[in-house]
Amino acid sequence: MAKPNNPIDNLERSMHEPKRLAILSVVAAESDGVSFGELKEACDLTDGNLNRHLKVLEEEKIVRLTKTTGEGRARTVVIMTAAGRKKFLAYLDSLEAALRQAAQSAGKPISLQSSPGLSPEHA
Amino acid sequence: MAKPNNPIDNLERSMHEPKRLAILSVVAAESDGVSFGELKEACDLTDGNLNRHLKVLEEEKIVRLTKTTGEGRARTVVIMTAAGRKKFLAYLDSLEAALRQAAQSAGKPISLQSSPGLSPEHA
Numbered sequence: 237m238a239k240p241n242n243p244i245d246n247l248e249r250s251m252h253e254p255k256r257l258a259i260l261s262v263v264a265a266e267s268d269g270v271s272f273g274e275l276k277e278a279c280d281l282t283d284g285n286l287n288r289h290l291k292v293l294e295e296e297k298i299v300r301l302t303k304t305t306g307e308g309r310a311r312t313v314v315i316m317t318a319a320g321r322k323k324f325l326a327y328l329d330s331l332e333a334a335l336r337q338a339a340q341s342a343g344k345p346i347s348l349q350s351s352p353g354l355s356p357e358h359a
Numbered sequence: 360m361a362k363p364n365n366p367i368d369n370l371e372r373s374m375h376e377p378k379r380l381a382i383l384s385v386v387a388a389e390s391d392g393v394s395f396g397e398l399k400e401a402c403d404l405t406d407g408n409l410n411r412h413l414k415v416l417e418e419e420k421i422v423r424l425t426k427t428t429g430e431g432r433a434r435t436v437v438i439m440t441a442a443g444r445k446k447f448l449a450y451l452d453s454l455e456a457a458l459r460q461a462a463q464s465a466g467k468p469i470s471l472q473s474s475p476g477l478s479p480e481h482a
Contacts (some may be wrong), residue, residue: 244377244378244381244414245377245381246381247377249377252375252377254367254370254372254375254457255367255437257370257457257461258367259367260459260461261367261457261460261464262464264461264464264465264466265464265466272435274440280368288464309443316375318478324461324465324468325465326467328458328461328462331454331458331461332458332462333449334377334384335454335455335458336378336384337384337415338384338387338447338451338454339389339451339455340417341384341385341388342384342387342388342447342451343387343388343473344411344442344451
């Protein structure tokens with residue numbers, strides 16, 4: 237019986253929570269950051285829920301929030317930190333390993349290729 | 360900006376929790392079920408934690424527990440239900456879609472192939 241706990245135990249809980257994974261997927265794509273309002277809409281979250289998730293990600297230094305107070309009302313922008321990007325890429329590697337292992341256990345046709353050349357070159 | 364919430368919102372929380380994913384990965388591989396003791400060891404869990412996770416999975420009818428009282432002390436065996444296997448395979452499909460989307464957003468070299476022919480033939 238295979239011990240599947242290794243890759244799965246590497247799954248960072250701060251990023252594994254589905255809504256936080258959604259948030260990070262949006263933020264990772266925009267190096268200039270994403271406004272609170274856009275993020276809220278993209279992830280279908282309330283102000284309160286988005287705030288709570290951002291607090292966790294900010295405490296882990298995965299994202300940082302900047303406030304711009306130009307014309308009109310203040311605007312909060314969420315930016316992925318360099319360390320956060322590195323952590324996110326490592327998380328995705330762990331997730332891929334966990335998925336591959338789970339699929340194999342379930343006798344599910346594997347559609348994943350092994351990825352020996354995978355490196356976080358965009359980090 | 361892509362809306363990544365669709366596949367991610369399909370992630371069943373009952374199976375997404377890392378330790379429950381580990382439990383299911385072990386149980387899915389053994390059609391005759393896995394004893395509580397083996398499962399505890401394979402997933403590196405305490406009795407209390409394994410019990411709590413199994414309760415969630417049992418309430419969702421993903422696994423069922425049977426007690427055998429033969430010679431010696433009672434033995435609890437954890438078996439994945441047919442419905443549970445179906446749910447688990449569907450969860451793995453959602454997880455794969457979420458992973459592919461997140462990796463693409465992060466500019467991570469994709470090592471996943473699209474899987475048009477994927478079907479739960481082992482369900």
